[in-house]
Amino acid sequence: xxxxxxxxxxxxxxxxxxxxxxxxxxxxxxxxxxxxxxxxxxxxxxxxxxxxxxxxxxxxxxxxxxxxxxxxxxxxxxxxxxxxxxxxxxxxxxxxxxxxxxxxxxxxxxxxxxxxxxxxxxxxxxxxxxxxxxxxxxxxxxxxxxxxxxxxxxxxxxxxxxxxxxxxxxxxxxxxxxxxxxxxxxxxxxxxxxxxxxxxxxxxxxxxxxxxxxxxxxxxxxxxxxxxxxxxxxxxxxxxxxxxxxxxxxxxxxxxxxxxxxxxxxxxxxxxxxxxxxxxxxxxxxxxxxxxxxxxxxxxx
Numbered sequence: 001x002x003x004x005x006x007x008x009x010x011x012x013x014x015x016x017x018x019x020x021x022x023x024x025x026x027x028x029x030x031x032x033x034x035x036x037x038x039x040x041x042x043x044x045x046x047x048x049x050x051x052x053x054x055x056x057x058x059x060x061x062x063x064x065x066x067x068x069x070x071x072x073x074x075x076x077x078x079x080x081x082x083x084x085x086x087x088x089x090x091x092x093x094x095x096x097x098x099x100x101x102x103x104x105x106x107x108x109x110x111x112x113x114x115x116x117x118x119x120x121x122x123x124x125x126x127x128x129x130x131x132x133x134x135x136x137x138x139x140x141x142x143x144x145x146x147x148x149x150x151x152x153x154x155x156x157x158x159x160x161x162x163x164x165x166x167x168x169x170x171x172x173x174x175x176x177x178x179x180x181x182x183x184x185x186x187x188x189x190x191x192x193x194x195x196x197x198x199x200x201x202x203x204x205x206x207x208x209x210x211x212x213x214x215x216x217x218x219x220x221x222x223x224x225x226x227x228x229x230x231x232x233x234x235x236x237x238x239x240x241x242x243x244x245x246x247x248x249x250x251x252x253x254x255x256x257x258x259x260x261x262x263x264x265x266x267x268x269x270x271x272x273x274x275x276x277x278x279x280x281x282x283x284x285x286x287x288x289x290x291x292x293x294x295x296x297x298x299x300x301x
Contacts, residue, residue: 010138013064015146019056020122023150025049038153046215048114048154051106054122059099061124065145066137070097073145074127077105083115083196095127112165114154116196122148167205181210182225184232191240191256198255201229227294230262231287237263238275245272266293 024032025039026049039048058073072095080087090107109118124146130139138145169178177183181204188198203211213221237243237259245263250256266289267275279286 010143011065011136012138012144013061013146015056015122015124015148019054019146020148021053023050023052023120023152026051035150035152037151042154047111048109048118049106050109050120051104054101054103054105056101056124057099058096058101061145067130071130072097072127073101073124075101075103075105076123076125077107078121078123079107079109079118080121081114081116081118083117084113086113112163116194117151117153120150120152122150163201163203165203165205165211168202169206172202172204178206180204181207182228184229186236188255189236189240191237191243191250191259192254194251194253195255195258196253199229199233201225223291223294227291230266230294231290233259234262234266234275234290235279238272238279243272266290 023035025035026032032051035050042048054075056075061073062068062071074095075093076089077091078087078089090109091105093101093103105122107120123144126138126141126143126145129141130137166172168175168180168183172183175183183202183204185200185202186198187200190198203214205211210221214225233255237256243256243259245260250260263270263275267286270278275286
């Protein structure tokens with residue numbers, strides 16, 4: 001191994017509470033709300049906006065890392081979502097040789113690329129190669145000096161469904177339904193699998209008007225989409241032999257638990273055998289009852 005390939009340890013620092021304020025996200029009224037560990041009630045058609053103010057003492061960090069003079073430093077924000085296999089640098093400051101760095105950071109995460117949870121990393125690093133005054137002083141370009149990593153869980157009825165907007169005519173040819181408005185894909189046909197991992201909703205980008213109306217919150221269209229999702233989910237569940245309405249039959253946030261809650265809301269008093277029989281003999285009536293249930297949900301919001 002060449003000497004230059006050896007990864008030597010180097011001095012680092014850490015952010016203080018005075019350096020970086022907590023992240024805030026903007027709710028439906030555009031009011032910034034401090035992020036704890038989750039974003040409650042996230043609408044899966046809405047992009048997520050995060051912001052924070054930073055007042056970083058660069059001289060303190062230079063001193064703690066052993067950097068001499070006014071070594072330039074740079075701040076970057078990186079977000080990732082393991083569920084959608086996305087990772088990208090979203091925001092980068094200008095390089096600074098000043099004693100302090102005061103900036104307002106705002107990032108927007110597209111709804112089509114986020115699901116279940118996200119991670120936001122704030123990193124202060126060397127934007128250019130520095131002088132190696134001793135082996136413990138960081139000098140390589142890109143070396144991180146301070147890092148903060150925040151994991152945020154996405155909650156609420158909307159956040160159960162990862163949504164992807166794609167043209168069915170070119171990107172979803174396998175379903176042979178180029179003119180469909182939407183498609184519910186059961187990625188994992190497993191009642192014990194987490195809902196967020198098992199289901200994906202595709203919206204057809206070829207129908208721009210439908211996508212725009214859903215994004216704008218048109219309630220009648222949202223009812224129709226929700227009714228289709230619920231109907232298909234219930235029918236999927238009752239076809240599985242292990243489906244049961246017994247308490248604690250399935251893990252929290254699993255497909256089975258969610259299907260149980262849907263059945264109890266839409267068909268109170270029916271057991272699983274009744275459901276299977278009636279979906280076979282009275283399918284239209286059962287679909288109508290789901291529509292009625294969804295209508296009442298939206299009306300009570």
